[in-house]
Amino acid sequence: MAARALAARLGESFGSVAAMRADVAAQRDAALLILLAAAGYALLAAAHAARARARGRLGGRHAASFARVVHGRYSCAEFDPARRVPQATLDALLALAARAPSSFNAQPWIAIVVTEPAARETLTAALAPGNRPKALSAPVLVVFAGDAQPEAALAPAATQPMREALAAYIAQSGSPQAWAFKQTMPAATTLMLAATAHGLASTAMEGFRTMAAVRHAVALPDRYAVAVVVAIGHAKRPRPKRSWRRPLRAAFHANAYDAAAVANDACAPDL
Ligand SMILES: Cc1cc2nc3c(=O)[nH]c(=O)nc-3n(C[C@H](O)[C@H](O)[C@H](O)COP(=O)(O)O)c2cc1C
Numbered sequence: 001m002a003a004r005a006l007a008a009r010l011g012e013s014f015g016s017v018a019a020m021r022a023d024v025a026a027q028r029d030a031a032l033l034i035l036l037a038a039a040g041y042a043l044l045a046a047a048h049a050a051r052a053r054a055r056g057r058l059g060g061r062h063a064a065s066f067a068r069v070v071h072g073r074y075s076c077a078e079f080d081p082a083r084r085v086p087q088a089t090l091d092a093l094l095a096l097a098a099r100a101p102s103s104f105n106a107q108p109w110i111a112i113v114v115t116e117p118a119a120r121e122t123l124t125a126a127l128a129p130g131n132r133p134k135a136l137s138a139p140v141l142v143v144f145a146g147d148a149q150p151e152a153a154l155a156p157a158a159t160q161p162m163r164e165a166l167a168a169y170i171a172q173s174g175s176p177q178a179w180a181f182k183q184t185m186p187a188a189t190t191l192m193l194a195a196t197a198h199g200l201a202s203t204a205m206e207g208f209r210t211m212a213a214v215r216h217a218v219a220l221p222d223r224y225a226v227a228v229v230v231a232i233g234h235a236k237r238p239r240p241k242r243s244w245r246r247p248l249r250a251a252f253h254a255n256a257y258d259a260a261a262v263a264n265d266a267c268a269p270d271l
Pocket residue numbers: 073074075076131203204205206207208228243
């Protein structure tokens with residue numbers, strides 16, 4: 001009887017040891033699973049980050065594409081009036097132009113995007129006669145104007161030293177208008193390059209009847225100085241011969257002004 005009870009007690013003990021072992025094994029398996037899942041997640045995250053880095057990294061084929069865009073831009077003399085620029089494309093171009101740099105990031109410019117036929121006609125009438133036919137053929141005209149009261153364009157959070165520096169830079173520029181023009185042209189140029197990248201043609205035009213006439217055509221207050229009107233659309237005919245550029249050594253002087261490079265600079269054979 002006692003022997004049977006002892007055997008039963010021993011059996012129970014062995015049973016609970018076996019159960020404990022099974023528990024430990026289950027816990028180990030669970031820990032292993034968690035570890036594997038964590039490692040898998042870390043690997044996935046690293047791969048995702050590497051892909052994102054590769055997408056964000058410039059250079060290589062991006063440099064070649066940019067060169068194609070720069071060489072592909074030219075001043076288009078006639079647009080196809082029958083071909084519109086889709087609104088989504090226009091929106092994409094404007095978003096790119098808005099990424100242009102400006103001093104203090106003040107962005108002291110605005111652009112009036114003229115697409116309505118009647119508004120384009122009114123604006124075209126304010127341009128120099130030589131620019132009117134090409135402007136009239138373009139489905140999009142963008143009036144870029146610099147803010148000649150740039151202090152007002154500074155964010156309210158701008159510090160006093162920033163305001164003082166801005167006043168000094170405006171004085172160095174010669175006038176508030178000159179400063180505002182400097183800040184406006186990068187955006188206009190970016191817009192033209194963006195248009196080229198989207199397969200469109202463009203032309204910058206500074207030939208106005210008068211600046212006041214352009215302002216009046218688009219209801220711009222006097223505080224804005226019109227820098228340029230950019231026409232955008234599909235080219236009516238194939239691109240003409242590439243325009244001439246000065247030799248690089250005439251334009252880019254190493255370390256200091258090179259009078260000889262300027263003296264030897266040929267005049268533009270285009271003109
Ligand atoms: C600020 C600026 C103003 C310009 N104004 C006019 C203009 O009023 N009419 C015009 O036909 N072209 C105008 N152009 C275009 C230039 O004549 C043209 O950029 C230049 O001849 C070089 O040719 P490309 O743009 O085809 O390389 C202007 C260009 C710039 C940058």
